[in-house]
Amino acid sequence: MNPFVFVGVGGVLGALSRYAVGEWLPGERRDVLVVNVLGSFALGALTVGFADGATLLTTFGTGFCGAFTTFSSFAVETVQLYERGEKRAAVGNAAVNLFGALVGVVLGASAVAQL
Amino acid sequence: MAETDAHSTGDSTLLSRLEPGLLVAVGGFAGAISRYGVAVVLPGGFPWGTLAVNVVGSFVLGVLLYEARLLGLLSEKTRLVLGTGFLSSFTTYSTFAVQTVALSPTMAVANVAANYVLGFAAVLAGRAAVRRANR
16 A cells, blocks of 8 residues: 555554643643654664564654654744743753653664564 | 534534544644655655755744734634644654664764754744744
């Protein structure tokens, strides 16, 4: 089947899951950080667990994890913080998202590699 | 007649409760396949596709949030389908992180710098564009 279909279905589930996390964790930034770190962990695990082009990687990696995590909301919230004068919080938000996501990828990948 | 009214009220309540999710789902579907399409079209070697969607998505979200905050032109529905649905699915942090880990140290730093600098600049450019358009 067309890989676009799998990406789209994963994208629907990922976007709805992110929306649900936002409803459960109201307040700026926290929900974005949570989805970005969790989604990066999951994508790290899926990338090691499945060969490139596998349907499960396309659906849950490119589709779900790609849609669950977000760069645009992260960028807008970080810029808004900086413009409000909370420069240290803006830099901290940028750093924590990057560090959390990169550590998440490595942990997810090594967890699957050890199975 | 009263029963029919009560029934239709119940339906519309259910629909209005499901509506946010439906809007996010439609936007999420379109955003994910658009991101995939960009990655397929752009050349490999460097994660150009992810960089492109993150910068373009940040620009458009900058436009949307600026309008929503200052002009109140956007309805809640528009924000859900375009912002929470489409743009947040179109852009991605997890793919950016996985691709960064897979790159050589020098290219990894270049990838992070490009996404961050261009992404933040795109938000500001989006706001500036709206500001100019409404002058």
